[in-house]
Amino acid sequence: MKPPDSTDLAGSRLFFIFLLISVVLLFISGSIKLRLLAYPKAVFLAPLNISLRFFNNISTLRQENSRLKGLLARLQIENATLKEIIQRQGGELNLSEFRLEKAQIVGRDQMTFGSYLLLDKGAAQGLKVNMPVITEQGIVGKVIQVSTLQALVETMRAKDSKIAGMDQRSRVTGVVSVNRGNRLKLNYVTSDADIQIGDTIISSGLGGVFPKGLLIGQVIKTQDHSQANGLFKEILLKPFVDIYQIEEVYIITGAAVKSEPPKPERVKTDWEKTKERLRIEPPLEIKIR
C-alpha cells in the first residue's frame, strides 16, 4: 500500500483559516467566552465530573465509616460503663448498707502470684477473720489472718479460695475458684444451665462470707454441651478486679449502724412550766385515819 503523500498540502489552507480563527478567539471578551462555553464545557467534562463525584463519594463514605466506627467504639465503652454503674447502684447490692473499712495494701505475695495481700489495718480497726474484702470493681477476697495492726487477705486467685457465685441474668449458681492464668472458673454448673458469654457473675451469698450481689467476673468462655464430659459445664471468667492493679481495698466489717432520728421533745403543759418556775411542790396528800 502506498503511503499518503506528505507533500499534499490541500489542507494547508484550512489550517491557516483555523489558525486565524483561534487567534481571533483569543481576543474575544472573557464574559462572552464564558457564556458560550458553559454548555459545551458541562457536556465534555460530564464523564470526568461523574467519575470525580464517584471517587469523592467513596472518600466521603470512608471518612464517615471511620468516624462512625470510632463513635461506635466510644458508645460501646460508654454503654458498658453505664451498665456497670446501673448494676452497682440499682442492682443487687447497696454498699451503703455495710460498714466499710478502707485499707492500703502494704504487701503482696509475689511467690504465689498475688494470691495473698497484706493490709495496713488489723484487729485494732475491727477487722476479723472471714471478712470480705472488696474494691469498687468487685470482690478481692477475704481476710484469713488478723494481727493487731495488719491483716492477711486471701484473694480470689488463691488455690483454696472458693466463692459461691451466681449468674446475674439467669440466676444459675456455682462455685467460683481460680483457674490457670489470670482467670477464674465457675464450677458445678450443670451442662444444660443457661450461661452465656458476657454474663456477669456475682456472689450468691450462699457461703455466708460474701454478701449477695458483689461483682466477681464476666463469662468469657463456656464449653459446648456436646464437648462437655459428664454433668458439668466448664465456664471461664475474667475477674473484674485486677489484683495487680489495686492499691487500696475496703473490708466489709459489718452492717451499717442505722442511727435513729432524734425524738421531738414533748411540749410541756402550762402547769409543768409554772411548776418549774415556782418550784411548787405538789399538794400533800392528807391521810385521814
Place this chain on the structure above:
Amino acid sequence: MRTFFRFLIIYLLFLLQTGIGRYAPDLVLLAVLIFALSAAPKTTLGLSLFAGFCLDLVNPMTFGFNLLICLITGFGIQSLQKLVYYGHRYLFLFLLIVLGLKYGLGFLIFGAIPPIPEIIVSGLITLILVLPFNFIFDRLVANPWRIG
C-alpha cells in the same frame, strides 16, 4: 474507524489530563503530535481542532490558545513529514519544540507562564511518556503502510 479511535483516545486523554490537574503531563498535545506523524492532513486538522477545543474548555478565559498550539503542532508536524519521512525517531525533539512553543507563546500572549516546578515536572513526565505512548498508539491505530 481508525480516525474515530484517534478522536476517542484524544478525548480520554483529555479527561485523564484534566482529572490529574496540577503537574499533569501534556497528554493531549503528545497524542496530537504522534497522530500528526501518521495521519492524513485532514484527519490531523480535525484532531488538532478537537484537542485544542477540549483543552480550551477547561479554561474558557484563554479560549483559543490551546486551539492555536494544537493547530500549529499538527500543521508543523504534517509539514515536517515532507522533510523527515519517519518522524517518530525525532519525537523527543518535536515534543521539546512544541512544549517550548506552548510556554513561549503563553508568555508572549498572556505575559505569564505557569510556575517553573510545574513546567519541569509536567514536561519531564510528558517526555517519559513519549515512547510508551508511541508504542501503544502504533498498536492501536497503526497505519498499514507504516514500515519498520
